[in-house]
Amino acid sequence: MKPQQPISFEFFPTKTAEGAEKLALVRDKLSVLNPLYFSVTYGAGGSTQEGTINTVKSIMEAGYSAAPHLSCIGSTRDSIKEILQLFISLGIDRIVALRGDLPSGHRDVGEFRYANELVEFIRAETGDHFHIEAAAYPEVHPQAKNAQLDLENFIRKMDAGADSAITQYFFNIDSYLYFIDSCKKAGLDKPIVPGIMPITNYSRLAGFSDMCGAEIPRWLAKRLAGYGDDIDSIKALGLEVISTLCEKLLAEGAPGLHFYTLNQSKTTLDICHNLGIRNH
Ligand code: FAD
Numbered sequence: 001m002k003p004q005q006p007i008s009f010e011f012f013p014t015k016t017a018e019g020a021e022k023l024a025l026v027r028d029k030l031s032v033l034n035p036l037y038f039s040v041t042y043g044a045g046g047s048t049q050e051g052t053i054n055t056v057k058s059i060m061e062a063g064y065s066a067a068p069h070l071s072c073i074g075s076t077r078d079s080i081k082e083i084l085q086l087f088i089s090l091g092i093d094r095i096v097a098l099r100g101d102l103p104s105g106h107r108d109v110g111e112f113r114y115a116n117e118l119v120e121f122i123r124a125e126t127g128d129h130f131h132i133e134a135a136a137y138p139e140v141h142p143q144a145k146n147a148q149l150d151l152e153n154f155i156r157k158m159d160a161g162a163d164s165a166i167t168q169y170f171f172n173i174d175s176y177l178y179f180i181d182s183c184k185k186a187g188l189d190k191p192i193v194p195g196i197m198p199i200t201n202y203s204r205l206a207g208f209s210d211m212c213g214a215e216i217p218r219w220l221a222k223r224l225a226g227y228g229d230d231i232d233s234i235k236a237l238g239l240e241v242i243s244t245l246c247e248k249l250l251a252e253g254a255p256g257l258h259f260y261t262l263n264q265s266k267t268t269l270d271i272c273h274n275l276g277i278r279n280h
Pocket of ligand 1: 116
């Protein structure tokens with residue numbers, strides 16, 4: 001892997017002091033790979049705001065770069081303005097800007113309807129302070145009316161001032177390559193970094209993939225399901241498949257890799273080891 005192709009790692013915020021300690025160990029193990037940043041997810045409707053901020057703070061206090069995710073659905077302009085100011089005061093200069101999804105039972109969408117409005121607002125309020133990452137969906141966002149409109153919406157969001165994007169995870173490389181190609185044809189040439197989901201547990205992966213619209217190819221689903229409770233075999237096949245996917249992505253010119261670590265280090269480290277990524 002060339003040094004200019006950065007890697008980044010995603011965490012979700014922990015809820016307990018014990019969880020925070022464990023995550024610090026995971027972070028330190030992953031830090032040997034010299035990631036560009038660690039990102040920390042943000043619960044729908046701001047539900048994990050405190051946890052996200054505390055996790056980001058602890059990453060930064062340990063001397064690493066951190067990027068909080070920020071979702072806008074259900075928020076007011078004032079509340080987003082306040083949190084942006086807090087981010088600036090903490091020395092944060094990178095954000096993953098999202099619409100998010102309203103938690104079930106909530107009806108008030110708030111003052112932002114889509115992520116392009118959040119990106120535009122961040123730029124209007126804070127100028128060039130933040131490097132803004134947005135979300136991309138090579139297999140089409142599950143709520144999109146159709147693929148073409150989803151692409152147009154994505155381009156609108158990038159044109160509103162996002163610097164780069166991270167994709168939803170996918171297992172079919174063609175979906176990513178076609179998406180990149182369509183963006184280029186539409187005149188968009190900003191980095192779109194593939195999001196990588198390590199495979200460690202089939203039933204959890206299947207449930208989550210259903211929800212977020214990521215397709216597990218039939219051959220892979222059948223093989224993983226066939227292993228039943230044999231976790232070691234699931235992990236071994238998962239490692240092989242994801243390492244190969246990453247290798248091909250980099251060979252095709254992907255501008256980096258963003259790992260959905262699920263707050264675990266082992267599988268991500270193993271994938272990076274297979275790719276020959278060390279401390280660069
Ligand atoms: P948008 O870009 O606003 O798109 C949402 C839908 O609306 C799409 O179908 C799009 O086609 C459509 N759309 C967009 N703009 C318009 C417009 N102007 N007019 C009409 N239709 C439009 N969720 C969390 O809650 N917390 C997280 O931390 C989090 N992190 C994520 C990180 C990554 C890298 C990714 C890929 C997803 C993440 N998500 C997270 C999930 C994300 O919040 C959901 O997928 C959400 O449904 C969409 O967010 P978005 O920012 O992509 O929305």
